[in-house]
Amino acid sequence: xxxxxxxxxxxxxxxxxxxxxxxxxxxxxxxxxxxxxxxxxxxxxxxxxxxxxxxxxxxxxxxxxxxxxxxxxxxxxxxxxxxxxxxxxxxxxxxxxxxxxxxxxxxxxxxxxxxxxxxxxxxxxxxxxxxxxxxxxxxxxxxxxxxx
Numbered sequence: 171x172x173x174x175x176x177x178x179x180x181x182x183x184x185x186x187x188x189x190x191x192x193x194x195x196x197x198x199x200x201x202x203x204x205x206x207x208x209x210x211x212x213x214x215x216x217x218x219x220x221x222x223x224x225x226x227x228x229x230x231x232x233x234x235x236x237x238x239x240x241x242x243x244x245x246x247x248x249x250x251x252x253x254x255x256x257x258x259x260x261x262x263x264x265x266x267x268x269x270x271x272x273x274x275x276x277x278x279x280x281x282x283x284x285x286x287x288x289x290x291x292x293x294x295x296x297x298x299x300x301x302x303x304x305x306x307x308x309x310x311x312x313x314x315x316x317x318x
Contacts, residue, residue: 206268210245213275217241220282237278244271
C-alpha cells in the first residue's frame with residue numbers, strides 16, 4: 171500500500187518537475203542568448219564603425235583593419251538559430267567561438283589604443299558593482315542662512 175502511494179507521488183512529481191524544468195530551461199536559454207547577442211552586436215557595431223573611420227582616413231592596409239576583418243568573420247560564424255541534434259553544425263563549440271571573438275576584440279582595441287569595454291559582457295548586477303564615480307564633482311551649494 172505504501173509503495174503504491176510512493177510510486178504515484180514519484181511519478182506525479184517527476185512529470186511536474188520535468189515540465190517546470192523545460193519552462194525554466196527555455197527562459198534561461200532565452201536570457202543567455204539575448205546577453206550573448208547583445209555582446210556580439212556591440213562588437214560588430216564597434217568593428218564596423220572603426221572600419222569606416224579607418225577607410226575614411228585611408229588606412230585600409232593597417233593592422234587594425236586585419237583585426238576588424240577577422241572579428242567580423244568570427245561574428246558571421248556564430249549561429250543565428252539553435253542547432254538541432256541531427257544538424258551537422260551542432261558540433262560547433264559556441265563558448266570557444268565566443269572566447270575567440272572576445273580575444274580578437276581585445277586585440278583590436280589594443281591596436282587602436284582604445285580601452286576595451288567589457289560592459290557589453292556584464293550582467294546588470296555586475297554593471298552596478300562597476301559603476302564609476304562621475305568625472306565632475308557634484309558638490310552641494312553652500313547653505314545660506316536666510317533668517318532675518
